[in-house]
Amino acid sequence: MPKTLRRLIYCSRNAIPGDAVAAERTIQDIVLASRRHNRVAGLTGALMFTHGCFVQALEGPRDALEDVFERIQCDERHRDVTVLTFEPVAERAFSGWDMEYLGDAETAGSQAAAAATLNGAFRQEARSADSVLALMRGVVAREKVWAGV
Amino acid sequence: MSALLDDPDTIASLTGGALEQLPYPVVILDRDLRLRLANAEARERLKPPSAEEDPCPPFASVLARSGRIPADVRLRILSCCGAEVRGRNAPGKHDAVFAMSPGHTIALYARPLGHDRWMVVLEDRRRGADSGMAAEENQCDTLTGIGNRRYFEEQLAGALREDDPDRQPAILVFDLDRFRAINDLLGRSGGDALLRAVVGRLRRATRDADQLARLEGDQFAVLQLNGHAADNLAARLVDLLSRPYLVRGEVVTVGISLGVARAPGDGDSAAALLHHADLALREAKEAGGQTWRRFGQSMADRARSRLDLESDLRKALVLGQLTLAYQPKVNLRTQTVTGFEALARWSHPKRGLVPPGLFIPVAEDIGLIAPIGDWALRAACEDATAWPEPLSVAVNVSARQLDDGRHFLAQVVASLRESGLPARRLELEITESALTRRPDEARSLLRELHALGVRISMDDFGTGYSSLSQLRTFPFDSIKIDRSFVSALDGDNDAAALVRAIATLGAGLGMAVIAEGVETSGQARMVAADGCTEIQGYLISKPIPAAEIRALLARDLSVALAS
Known part of the structure; x- marks a missing residue:
């Protein structure tokens, strides 16, 4: 079982000290670091930052996910980490993305949907993992269209 | 190459x-x-x-x-x-x-x-050569790779020997809340994996100079040579270590409870500091867990007074300081006393009258409840032989007494034989929660007791987690509705509906239904209208010494009920 593919999705609240500019800079560092690490560990995924909250999807082998989650949990730049799903999956939803970043610019068209989805997610409402995944995939798909991929 | x-x-x-x-x-x-x-x-x-x-x-x-x-x-x-x-x-x-x-x-x-x-x-x-390796084996926790208790005690003793006023060592001791339940869920090796993950976070949250150890089971300790910021570390550890874990494919949520003690104010020996950090940990645990407490002298005072209470209670039985008081139960239809519930009283020469709510839980914690229960059973049977037929005596039975069913059964038989009280005049009151631990064993024990002719009563009904099927499969002769429902009757329609439902249930199953804690004639009228058959409470009488029972039986109770 440890070799089977799993998907982890969690949401958390921003605790980066300082203003929005500091947060944006720190998040860019986080994204770069996580891309490097994920490439080595065989993980793919996406990180969304909106309404002061992080939502991250990570996919890969179970052990690698459990290892990286420990690092995520010890990061004091966020809090209220809420695990939405940690389930075996048949295929990757973000294959090709070491860590796609979806910030305010990317989620601009989905602000209202994102807020509603996040509210449900922190309350761990039923199917909130599915809603979050659909939201992230929707933004990624639109990104690809704009980029002409 | x-x-x-x-x-x-x-x-x-x-x-x-x-x-x-x-x-x-x-x-x-x-x-x-x-x-x-x-x-x-x-x-x-x-x-x-x-x-x-x-x-x-x-x-x-x-x-x-x-x-x-x-x-x-x-x-x-x-x-x-x-x-x-x-x-x-x-x-x-x-x-x-x-x-x-x-x-x-x-x-x-x-x-x-x-x-x-x-x-x-x-x-x-x-560190060290081969001899050092041997010492390390003895001081290392093989599961997690950090130190063990021996290592920690040596490090702490060494830190306390350094006579540097600027260095005030602090220790933080913590354990996981509900670890046993998580171990049951994940299995032993999953529990071990969680403990290793906890140590992983502990290493990240501490500095290399901090000494880490697993003292035992799921209990850990940190020694900071310079403990000025120990409170900050305590808050950090409670935050970081209480965040969810992913272990063997499961999401595991576990909190930690932590206690802090700092030299020299909180103790100047390793033993004193560890003891005091442990007391602080207990306080954190009692506050609901997932929090931390700094040791304070009041904790030591409370622990001291608790120890004194335990010591006095151990002597109370042999010194004859325990007595029984009796509270009557009255049949609402005939308006006559049907029996008395025996209640333990502790009168201490210095403490005065110690409330049962204070000493009964202590007796349960220190294993004294079974001997006290045995004594109460014998004394109640003896007292009841002096009462006119068919008045019964009800004795409370604790969960601990049910744990050793053979012993309890033998005690009941001996108490009846030695006093000469007919079995039908003895009633055993058992709370719902006492039945939930090992229901099958409890059921067969109660059936044996019932076969002797002893009556069985479900006490404090409505406060525990008993199912309706328990009412049917256990040999209950009566149900006692908890006093909280009765006191809520004035102006609370829900309470009235519940009392009515329980009374209907009891009547349907052929059981007597007794309302406890009835204090006013208004409440008596309401529970009567709702279908209760008997009442007990201050309206009739507070618990009284055995010597006053004859006078009570001579009273006309219709006055109290009608007022």
């Missing part, structure tokens, strides 16, 4: 044959942190895949596969290598030392070799 060598000329010219011979692991990585070369020691320790399997495996998976290095140390090794590869700072700026276990560290040096290659040396450093 190794078959992993991808560019023999370059590497060999850079390192020479010496690399292969070095007595510690040396690896060469590329820009993507893939393993390009491992010397003999590294191959022996890390067992990388052969060149056929994977010519340049990710260093991350090699470290993970080796199974020798905890996850948190692995991640820190990788991040140092990554920082060096990215050349953020001057070469060597990312060298680091990682604590593996007491007296065992790994020193990491990473250096660029040019040609997009980096050399990483991992040097094991163990």
Whole structure:
């Protein structure tokens, strides 16, 4: 079982000290670091930052996910980490993305949907993992269209 | 040299044959942190895949596969290598030392070799020679790699010997809330994996100078030589260690409870500090867990007074300080007394009358409830023989007494035989919660007692978790509705509906239904209208000494009921 593919999705609240500019800079560092690490560990995924909250999807082998989650949990730049799903999956939803970043610019068209989805997610409402995944995939798909991929 | 060598000329010219011979692991990585070369020691320790399997495996998976290095140390090794590869700072700026276990560290040096290659040396450093190794075995917790209790006590004693007024050592002791339940859920090896993950976070949250130990089971301790910021660390640990874990594919949520004690104010010996940190931990636990407490003198005072209470209670039975008081139960239809409930009273020469709510839980904690129960049973049966037929006596039975069913049954039989009280005049009151621990054993015991002719009553009904099927399969003769429902009757329609439902249920099952805690004639009228058959409470009488029972029986109760 440890070799089977799993998907982890969690949401958390921003605790980066300082203003929005500091947060944006720190998040860019986080994204770069996580891309490097994920490439080595065989993980793919996406990180969304909106309404002061992080939502991250990570996919890969179970052990690698459990290892990286420990690092995520010890990061004091966020809090209220809420695990939405940690389930075996048949295929990757973000294959090709070491860590796609979806910030305010990317989620601009989905602000209202994102807020509603996040509210449900922190309350761990039923199917909130599915809603979050659909939201992230929707933004990624639109990104690809704009980029002409 | 190794078959992993991808560019023999370059590497060999850079390192020479010496690399292969070095007595510690040396690896060469590329820009993507893939393993390009491992010397003999590294191959022996890390067992990388052969060149056929994977010519340049990710260093991350090699470290993970080796199974020798905890996850948190692995991640820190990788991040140092990554920082060096990215050349953020001057070469060597990312060298680091990682604590593996007491007296065992790994020193990491990473250096660029040019040609997009980096050399990483991992040097094991163990304190002392062979004798030191033996001592380490005795002081290391093999499950998690941190120190054990012996190690911690030695470190703490050593820290306290240093006579430096600026250094005030502090200790933090914590355990996991509900670890037993989690162990049951995950299995033993899953529980062990959780403990290792806890230690991983503990290592990250502390500095290398902090001493870490697993004292026992799921209890851990941190020693800070300079404890000025111990409170900050306590808050950090409660936050970080109480965040959810992923263990063996499960999401595990567990809180920690933590106690802090600081020398010299909170104790100047290792034993005193550990004891006081433990008291603080208990307070955190009693506050609901997932929090921390700093030791305070009031905690020691409470612990002291609790010990005094326990000691006095142990003597109370032999010194004859325990007595029984009796509270009557009255049939609402006939308006006559049907029996009395025996209630334990403790009268201490200095403390005065100690409320049962205070001493009964203590008696349960220290294993005195069974002897007290045995005594109460005998004394109640003896007292009741002096009462006119068919008045009954009801005795409370604790969960602990049901645990040893054979002993309890023998006590009931002996009490009846020695007093000569007919079995039908003895009633045993059992709470719902006492039945939930081992329902099958309790059921067969109660059936045996019932077969003797003893009557069985369900006490405090509505406060526990009994199911309706328990009412049917247990041999109950009566149900006592908890006083909280009765006191809520004035103006609470829900309470009235519940009382009515319970009374209907009892009537349907052929049981007497007794309302407890009836204080006013209004409540008596309401529970009568709702279908209760008997009442007990201050309206009729408070619990009275055995000597006053005759006078009570002579009273006309219709006055109280009608007022």
